[in-house]
Amino acid sequence: MSESGSRNTRRRPDRAALGIAAALAAVAIVIAWSTSQAGGVAGYSPVGPKTFPYIIAGGLFILSILTAIEAMRGHFPEREAQDFPPMLWVLGGLVAQMLTMKTIGFSLSTGLLFAATARAFGKGALWKTFPAGVVFALLVWLMFAKGLQLTLPAGPLERLF
Amino acid sequence: MDTFSLLAQGLLVAMEPSNLLYALIGVTLGTAVGVLPGIGPALTVALLLPVTYKLDPAGSLIMFAGIYYGGMYGGSTTSILLNTPGESASIVTALEGNKMAKSGRAGPALATAAIGSFVAGLIATLGLAFVAPSVVKFALSFGPSEYFALMLLAFMTVSAAFGESTLRGITSLFIGLALGLIGIDQLTGQARLTFGMPNLFDGISVTTLAVALFAIGETFTVVAQRATGEDKVETVRGSVWMSREDWRRSWVPWLRGTAIGFPIGAMPAGGADVSSFLSYSAEKNFSKHPEEFGTGAIEGVAGPEAANNASAAGTLVPLLTLGLPTTATAAIMLAGFQQFGLQPGPLLFATNAPLVWGLIASLLVANFILLVLNLPLIGLWVKLLSIPKPWLYAGILVFATLGTIGADGSTFFLGPVPVSFGLLLLMLFGVLGYGLRRFGYPIAPVVVGLILGPMAEKSLRQALQISQGDPMALFHSWIAILLWVLALLAVVLPLYLRARGKGRMLAQFATDED
Amino acid sequence: MKQFVWASIIAGAMALPAMAEDYKIMAPAAPGGGWDQTARSMQTALQDEKISNSVQVLNVPGAGGTIGHAQFVNQSSGDPSQLIVGGYVMVGAILTNNSPVTLDQVTPIARLTGEYEVIVVPAASDIKDMSGLVEKLKADPGSVSWAGGSAGGTDHITAGLIAKAAGVDPTKVNYIAFSGGGEALAAILGNQVTVGISGYGEFAAQIEAGTLRIIGISSDERVEGIDAPTFKEGGVDVSIQNWRMVAAAPGITDEQKAAILADIEKMAKSESWQKILTEKGWADTYLAGDAFAEQLKADTEATTAILKEIGLVK
Numbered sequence: 001m002s003e004s005g006s007r008n009t010r011r012r013p014d015r016a017a018l019g020i021a022a023a024l025a026a027v028a029i030v031i032a033w034s035t036s037q038a039g040g041v042a043g044y045s046p047v048g049p050k051t052f053p054y055i056i057a058g059g060l061f062i063l064s065i066l067t068a069i070e071a072m073r074g075h076f077p078e079r080e081a082q083d084f085p086p087m088l089w090v091l092g093g094l095v096a097q098m099l100t101m102k103t104i105g106f107s108l109s110t111g112l113l114f115a116a117t118a119r120a121f122g123k124g125a126l127w128k129t130f131p132a133g134v135v136f137a138l139l140v141w142l143m144f145a146k147g148l149q150l151t152l153p154a155g156p157l158e159r160l161f
Numbered sequence: 162m163d164t165f166s167l168l169a170q171g172l173l174v175a176m177e178p179s180n181l182l183y184a185l186i187g188v189t190l191g192t193a194v195g196v197l198p199g200i201g202p203a204l205t206v207a208l209l210l211p212v213t214y215k216l217d218p219a220g221s222l223i224m225f226a227g228i229y230y231g232g233m234y235g236g237s238t239t240s241i242l243l244n245t246p247g248e249s250a251s252i253v254t255a256l257e258g259n260k261m262a263k264s265g266r267a268g269p270a271l272a273t274a275a276i277g278s279f280v281a282g283l284i285a286t287l288g289l290a291f292v293a294p295s296v297v298k299f300a301l302s303f304g305p306s307e308y309f310a311l312m313l314l315a316f317m318t319v320s321a322a323f324g325e326s327t328l329r330g331i332t333s334l335f336i337g338l339a340l341g342l343i344g345i346d347q348l349t350g351q352a353r354l355t356f357g358m359p360n361l362f363d364g365i366s367v368t369t370l371a372v373a374l375f376a377i378g379e380t381f382t383v384v385a386q387r388a389t390g391e392d393k394v395e396t397v398r399g400s401v402w403m404s405r406e407d408w409r410r411s412w413v414p415w416l417r418g419t420a421i422g423f424p425i426g427a428m429p430a431g432g433a434d435v436s437s438f439l440s441y442s443a444e445k446n447f448s449k450h451p452e453e454f455g456t457g458a459i460e461g462v463a464g465p466e467a468a469n470n471a472s473a474a475g476t477l478v479p480l481l482t483l484g485l486p487t488t489a490t491a492a493i494m495l496a497g498f499q500q501f502g503l504q505p506g507p508l509l510f511a512t513n514a515p516l517v518w519g520l521i522a523s524l525l526v527a528n529f530i531l532l533v534l535n536l537p538l539i540g541l542w543v544k545l546l547s548i549p550k551p552w553l554y555a556g557i558l559v560f561a562t563l564g565t566i567g568a569d570g571s572t573f574f575l576g577p578v579p580v581s582f583g584l585l586l587l588m589l590f591g592v593l594g595y596g597l598r599r600f601g602y603p604i605a606p607v608v609v610g611l612i613l614g615p616m617a618e619k620s621l622r623q624a625l626q627i628s629q630g631d632p633m634a635l636f637h638s639w640i641a642i643l644l645w646v647l648a649l650l651a652v653v654l655p656l657y658l659r660a661r662g663k664g665r666m667l668a669q670f671a672t673d674e675d
Numbered sequence: 676m677k678q679f680v681w682a683s684i685i686a687g688a689m690a691l692p693a694m695a696e697d698y699k700i701m702a703p704a705a706p707g708g709g710w711d712q713t714a715r716s717m718q719t720a721l722q723d724e725k726i727s728n729s730v731q732v733l734n735v736p737g738a739g740g741t742i743g744h745a746q747f748v749n750q751s752s753g754d755p756s757q758l759i760v761g762g763y764v765m766v767g768a769i770l771t772n773n774s775p776v777t778l779d780q781v782t783p784i785a786r787l788t789g790e791y792e793v794i795v796v797p798a799a800s801d802i803k804d805m806s807g808l809v810e811k812l813k814a815d816p817g818s819v820s821w822a823g824g825s826a827g828g829t830d831h832i833t834a835g836l837i838a839k840a841a842g843v844d845p846t847k848v849n850y851i852a853f854s855g856g857g858e859a860l861a862a863i864l865g866n867q868v869t870v871g872i873s874g875y876g877e878f879a880a881q882i883e884a885g886t887l888r889i890i891g892i893s894s895d896e897r898v899e900g901i902d903a904p905t906f907k908e909g910g911v912d913v914s915i916q917n918w919r920m921v922a923a924a925p926g927i928t929d930e931q932k933a934a935i936l937a938d939i940e941k942m943a944k945s946e947s948w949q950k951i952l953t954e955k956g957w958a959d960t961y962l963a964g965d966a967f968a969e970q971l972k973a974d975t976e977a978t979t980a981i982l983k984e985i986g987l988v989k
Contacts, residue, residue, distance in 0.1 A: 020600060024332065027339060034354050044817055044849050045625035046632075049346040052618045053353060056338050063332045070328060077601040082385040087595075090384055090558075094377070094588045097562060102572055102579040110562065114555045120384045121551035129551075137559060148194075148208040150567045151733045153581075304867035345738070348852045350771050350826035350987050359745065362738035362772060484880045485860060489705075506880020568705065571735045571742050572750070623851050627820045627868060 017071030024064035031057040089120035105155015106145075110137035167514055168290060171522030180223050181530070183216065184523070187224035188530045191231020196542075198239045199372045199561035201248030202473075203489040204568055205232035210497050219519060225497055226523035229490075230282060230531050233433075233473045237274045237466055238542050242267055245376035245557055249367050249612055250433035250469045252605055253441045255375060257454065257461030264457055267546065269403045271539045273411045273459055274466040275532060276403075281419040281467035282528040285474030288423050289481070290521045293510075296475075297482045300428045305623035306635050310644035312617035315435055317651035318442035319609055329602045336593075337610020340365045341618075348622055360573055360582045367434075367611055369565055373587045374604050376561040378594020380554050385595070411463040414444050418467030425468075426475020426487075433472040433488070434612050440468035474524070481505050481517065562587065697729040698938075700921075701759040703743025705736040712955065713787065713919050714760045720948040726938050739768025739828070745776040751924035755931035758784070762919040764829055766971075766978050770988045771827040778971065781922040782932055785939050786967050788952065789918035789960035790874040792833045792893040793903065797866055798886055805891045805909025808870065809841045816847035822859040822868040826852045827987045829917045830859075830872045832978060833893060835985045836913045837906065845984045863887065874917055875901065876956060898958075918960060920967070936964060 035053040070076060093116025100109040114133025115126050123129055134157070141158055144150040152158075174180065190212065195205045209228045213221040240246040241258035254274065261270040288296070303311070343354045344364030355361040403411070418440045425436040444464040445454050454461055479485035484505035486492035498505055510517055545553070565583040573582040597604055621635075628634030636642050698721060702714035711734060718730040735743035740761055751757035759781060769777055796802045802811065812819050816838065823830030831852065835845040851868060853859040860878065863871035864886065871878065871887070881887040889903040893915045897905060906913045923935050942948050943961045952959050962970060982988040 017600065031339060031342065031354060034356070038351055038353065043349065043626060044629045045348075045622045046630045047622050047625055049349045049351050049353065052614075053342050056335060056342060056614075059335050060339060063328070063335055066328055067332065079599060080386065082599070084385065086384040087381055090380055091588070091592070093558070094562075094584070094591065098580050098584040098588060099575070099578055101566065101581050101584060106563075106566070110559055113558055113562065117380070117555040117558050118551040121554060123551040129555075133555065133559075136556075140559060140563060144208070144563065144567065149211065149732075150208055151570055151731065152563070152566055153570075301861060301865040304862060304865050345772070345825075347825050347854060350831075350852075352772070359738050359742050359772065359774065362742070363736070479861070483860065483864070487858075506884065509880075568734075569736060570733050571737060572746055619854075623853070623862075626849065626851055629817045629849070 013072045014074050014076050015071075017076045018068060021064045021068035021071055024060050024067060028057045028060035028064060031060070086120040086122075089116050093117050093120070101153050103155070105158050106141045106152045107134050107138040107157045108155055109153075110134075110140075167518040168522060170515070171518035171520075172525065174219055174519060175223055175522045175526040180220055181526070183220040183224040184227045184527050184530050185534070187213070187227025188231040188527055188534055189227075191228035191233075192235040192238075192531070192535065193231075195232035195235020196238050197235075197560045197564070198243060198245035198376050198557045199564035200567075201236060201368055201564070202229075202232040203248070203368075203493060204564060205235070206490055206497075207493045210493065213497075218516075222516075222520055223523040223526065225494075226520065226527040227530065229494065230278075230470075230473070230524065230527045232490075233470060234275070234278050234531055234535065237278070237469070238271060241270045241274065241462070242542065242545055243376075243553075243557060244379045245561070246371055249371050249608055250437050250472075252371060252375070252434075252608055253437045253465040254462055254469070256441070256605060257458050260455070260457035261459065261462065262546070266457065266459075267543045268539055269407045269459060270457075270462050271542060272403045272536065273407065273463045275535045275539070277411065277415045277418065277463045277467040278470040279528060279532040280415045281422060281469075281471035282474060282531070283525070284416075284419045285423045285426075285471040286521060286524045286528060289474050289477050289524075290518075293478045293482050296424060296427045296478050299424065300479060302638070302640060303428055304638075305620040305627065306637055307641045307644065308620035309617060309624055309635060310641045310648065311435075312613055312620060314644050314648040314651065315438060315613055316617070317648045318446075319438045319606075319613075326601065329600075330606055333597065333602045333604070333606035334610045337607040337612075338614040339610075340370065340607070341611045341614035347619060348626070360571060364615070365586070365611060366569070366583075367608065368568070369583060369586050370590055370611055371608050372561050372564065373590030374594035374597070374607060376557055377587060377591025378598060378604065380558060381591060381595035382598050383550070383554065407459055410450075410459050413447075414440075414460045414464035415467045417443060417447070418464040418469075419471040421464075422468030422471030423475040426472025427478040428487070433469050433476075436468040436472045436475075437465040438609060438613075440464040477524075481509055481520075484509075697731070697756060698727050699731045699733060699757050701733045701735060701743055701747050701757070703735050703737075703740035703747070703759065703761060703765070705734060710740065710760045710762060710919065713921075716948070716951045716955070717758075717760070717787075717921065717942065720942050720945055720951060721938070723947040724942060724945045726941055726945075738772050738774075739825075740765040741768050741772050741774040741776070744769070744778075744781070745774060748776045748780045748925055753926040754924050755927050755935060757924045758935070759922050760919065761922060763915075763917045763974065766975050767827050767829065767832055767982060770979055770982050778922075778975065780925050782925060782927055783920060783922050783968050783971055784932075784935055785943065785963040786918045786920045786960055786970070787943065788957040789916040790876060790958060791898065792829060792872060792915055792917060793875045793878060793882075793889050793901075794837075794891045794906075795863065795871045795878050795882065795887040795889050796869070797863060798888055799866075800869070800888065802870065802890065803888075805904070805906060805911055808890060809909075809911065811869075812838060812841055812843050816843050817849050819849060819870065820868040821848065821850045821870055821872055822853055822862045823850065823872040824852065824859065825854065826850070827982065828852075829874075829915070831985070831987075832981055833913065833915050834872055835981045836915065836977075837911055839981065839984060840906075840911045840913050845981065846986050848985070879956075916960065920971075939963070 031053055035050050093113040097109050097113040111130050111134030115130040118129040119126060141152055145152045190209050191205060194200060194209060195202060206229060213224045236246060236248060236251040237254045240251040240255035241262050244255050244259040246252045246255045258270045343361055345352050345362050352362060421440045422436040441461055444460040445451060448460050450458060476488055476491045479487055480491050486495045562584060565587050566581055569583040571582050572579045594604060624634055700714045700717060702711040704710040714732045718732055721727045721730050735746055744765060747759045802808050821834045831850050834848050834850050838845045838848045853862060859871055859873060862868050878887055882889050891906045891909050892898060892901060892903045894905055895914045921939060940963060
């Protein structure tokens with residue numbers, strides 16, 4: 001989204017903010033386009049299923065222009081430097097959990113997320129945090145799936161119980 | 162068989178030692194599950210309801226009441242401490258509450274939330290007992306036209322009350338409105354912005370969005386500051402208890418929140434979220450310290466928390482008198498009532514009097530036990546903040562994802578890989594939440610847009626359809642006209658005040674500079 | 676620790692085939708809804724009656740059940756331990772949502788319960804009976820506003836069928852969709868709309884209290900305990916039942932199907948199930964095997980026709 005760590009208070013134009021303006025415009029266009037593709041159903045109300053989408057698309061478009069103007073003037077608030085590698089660990093953990101949840105079950109998959117998050121916050125040793133996470137997730141699974149009948153994906157580990 | 166003796170009788174039953182024990186267990190369970198980040202009251206009640214099946218009717222009823230109030234209350238704790246609301250109604254609590262916690266005032270924030278919830282629960286439960294029939298009459302006079310005017314008022318007051326930049330606040334709101342379009346249009350059955358994906362047909366779940374933007378977005382933000390920001394540990398400064406000043410500033414918001422929350426909770430299309438939004442903007446407007454809003458104003462916790470709980474009791478008004486479940490939690494409770502042989506409806510108070518009064522008495526007792534249990538626990542909850550961050554945030558993510566998977570077991574194929582669709586959305590919105598924070602966009606208006614947008618659209622179109630296209634139908638009752646006038650005032654008044662040079666807080670909205 | 680995990684995985688994988696005699700029921704709805712309650716009641720009855728050792732319920736909500744249904748068809752093929760709960764609403768939802776997976780692709784087992792649609796008016800309304808409603812509808816269809824559940828749902832379909840039977844253009848029906856029966860009920864009680872249409876259960880308490888008047892019910896014959904003429908008696912030839920069913924996976928053998936049918940039959944006749952039906956106020960409209968399959972086919976045809984006429988299905 002933006003280059004990491006640059007303190008760009010006075011930099012004009014603010015390129016990241018221009019990116020936001022472009023994204024808003026893109027969303028507006030997608031909404032308008034998708035709405036124009038839908039078939040209409042006649043009803044008694046003059047305000048149909050397409051009215052609000054068009055209004056919102058129009059609003060987003062105007063906001064995109066205003067955002068672009070602010071960006072050109074460099075009016076966005078100052079941003080703190082960011083530390084991206086830890087963020088990627090958390091994101092990676094979420095992706096790993098999402099991809100594996102249905103296959104290997106709640107505990108193992110959530111263990112991955114747990115370990116990745118702990119790693120992001122500076123607890124390094126994955127070989128320690130992963131098993132810890134699996135045990136924690138398994139306890140949570142037992143409590144909710146067995147104790148409270150909440151259906152959570154079961155994998156090889158959960159089937160033992 | 163007058164009201165008082167029935168209530169007294171109910172209270173006597175509820176105060177039996179074994180029943181008190183059940184109430185305690187119910188409150189503890191409700192709070193314990195409700196407090197988990199990402200697990201809201203609806204899921205809490207749904208999960209814990211079966212626990213009550215095994216008891217005798219009186220015990221089961223009272224435990225159930227405890228679970229309900231415990232679950233409603235539990236969410237505010239993690240909202241305040243960890244900025245991770247489990248559902249839409251505690252988002253507002255997180256706004257000011259978490260700011261208070263970050264400046265070391267977690268104790269007073271939790272206390273005002275707990276006492277506010279108690280006061281609101283007490284008044285609203287008594288309201289349920291004594292004025293339910295007239296409240297329900299008022300609520301029924303709200304048709305689509307009135308709802309549209311109410312939504313308009315909510316938009317006008319709420320959008321002015323968030324954030325420091327008007328442009329970014331409105332942009333956030335529009336992002337929420339755009340998300341609200343996704344799904345099948347209820348009035349015509351047409352799919353909008355679903356791009357042919359059946360998983361999007363029911364729209365974006367408010368809970369998923371709220372949990373993602375707050376809990377996941379917050380985790381990203383905190384972890385990204387690890388290297389630069391020195392660890393901003395929220396140490397507890399001063400007393401964990403409320404000061405005299407805190408009391409003085411809290412009691413009016415409690416009452417005001419109750420007054421807003423109870424009637425709106427009683428409306429068929431109201432709900433706890435709308436009333437907490439309205440209460441927040443009311444407090445901001447009436448406060449003597451408007452400059453503190455956004456940095457941790459205690460009124461901003463006291464009011465919305467009271468409103469939230471009062472509307473929880475308000476929800477019971479249409480549920481008991483009409484058999485109308487107006488929220489997801491209420492729908493689950495309706496199923497719960499059936500096991501007690503309680504058939505909600507207009508005849509309930511006549512045919513089932515002892516049971517109804519038993520329930521109301523149970524709610525009063527549960528409310529009291531909630532306070533007794535939670536005030537001493539505040540010190541313990543605050544200790545949550547001293548859990549080392551790696552474990553704290555890993556735990557938050559575990560529960561946030563658990564709540565999502567548990568409520569939605571659908572599978573979506575990403576190529577050959579089966580993935581959970583809920584988790585996919587959770588991750589995408591989490592990244593969005595981080596992006597918004599990074600560029601100074603407020604988070605709450607996104608959720609507000611997602612909740613209010615579809616409601617406003619639906620009621621406008623229903624009103625126009627009933628009138629066969631006549632726009633004058635929007636002003637057909639004095640309630641509608643009054644709401645329109647208030648909405649207009651909400652726009653005009655700040656302009657007028659600013660023209661007279663009053664209110665630094667208001668001036669702040671006008672300028673784009675920070 | 677790692678070794679322990681691997682050992683567990685292997686052990687778990689080996690334990691897998693041992694669970695074949697249990698059932699896994701999918702409720703294609705959120706916890707608390709009608710299909711979820713049906714699935715969980717089945718769970719209770721099957722376990723209490725010792726028909727099955729362990730029954731699990733999986734919630735896959737969304738799009739009128741079509742998401743859960745599609746997932747069921749794709750993932751359970753040939754697995755006799757998997758069941759799905761569904762209902763008439765799914766017939767319409769599959770059509771309006773253009774779902775690629777149809778009800779033909781599961782193995783229907785039995786219809787379990789059902790509810791009839793009723794039309795109500797506020798007690799003070801000048802509409803007294805079905806002929807009064809038809810008269811108004813013929814004079815000016817737009818002036819009769821109908822409050823019911825979501826567009827394309829059972830309530831909407833019934834309204835369309837009634838208009839059609841009365842000789843009124845179904846596209847002219849001024850149907851106002853509310854979320855769930857609750858909001859619709861509030862609109863009727865608040866005199867916002869002309870008539871309300873929904874399942875009997877939504878209005879039962881109000882009808883008993885006399886705040887709403889029932890002018891017709893969608894059954895073939897009068898229903899015991901409900902003091903209302905049928906639509907047919909009122910001169911409108913429409914009958915419809917909002918049923919709930921249980922179906923099995925596609926691609927199972929005839930023996931497997933027979934075994935499931937026997938289990939469900941046993942459950943439906945059991946004391947536990949009958950007790951649940953009374954408690955929940957569900958009508959026992961049990962219909963199994965081929966008779967049900969035929970009924971399903973007829974319902975699908977009629978629904979497709981009316982949804983096309985209303986304009987919801989192209």
